[in-house]
Amino acid sequence: MPIILARIDDRFIHGQVTVGWSRQLRPDRIILADNAIAADTWQSRVYASSVPPEIQVSIESVARAAADLLNTATLDERVLLLTGGVGEMNELVHMGAPIAKVNVGGLHFSAGKKEMLPFVFVDAADLKALLRLLDAGLELSAQQVPGGREYLLDRERLLAMEAAL
């Protein structure tokens, strides 16, 4: 499955994804890789129902999503991949999912997190996980919506943020 966007977004499936990015990128399928939501039928149904009918949707555990992304039977399907946090994206990468670039689309404020960008709040664990993505050879940037400003998240920026925590 070619991944046309791999996005970290703690709002999961919402307008920026289903309207913003999907209009621009025209994915065939949205895969949300999240163990808690995948295990909860009610939440899965709510998020699945937010996806426009022309786009397929899979809400799966991280391990299942990694396997699906490696399935060569669906090579022609263009996928928009979503995780709610950096940790899940890291797991997918280390399970071999073919991800080259990661879009940090939204990590909102919660207790203990500090602002790196107006829509990206991080703690030490987030930064460590982002650095691991760079170590794995991935390109990282932060961008909320198509046409919005894209901020390159390079090692220098992440280390500077780590020092400022």
Added chain:
Amino acid sequence: MIRALVMTHGEIGAQLVRVVEMIMGPIAGLTALSNGNKAATELQDDVKAWLDKSEDDAGEIILIDDYGGSCASAAVIACGEVENRTIIAGVNLAMLLGYVTWRDSEDQAELAAKVLNKGREAITIVGGR
């Protein structure tokens, strides 16, 4: 009292509540909630906190701006399948004025139905060709 939460992107909800109160005076039980800068779980927690403030079992109506976004998902997940709670998408001013007008004389289900109907009626072509 049947309470209402106007839950929207940005400040749409706060401004709608402000305008309702400009027209009808202060309204207890009518609250705005923005999705601004909140993760899905935090938004769900905000809705649950508002639900928990109920002082009776009259019920609630949550009015969101658009179906399929973070507000809708958080409202549906936070409410669960509970009696006397209705979530309606497509909030407009007419719906809120209707809510304030009818909330003391109707039960929750009837009020939700009337508010929904009012919102639909309010969307109409009023001029031009």
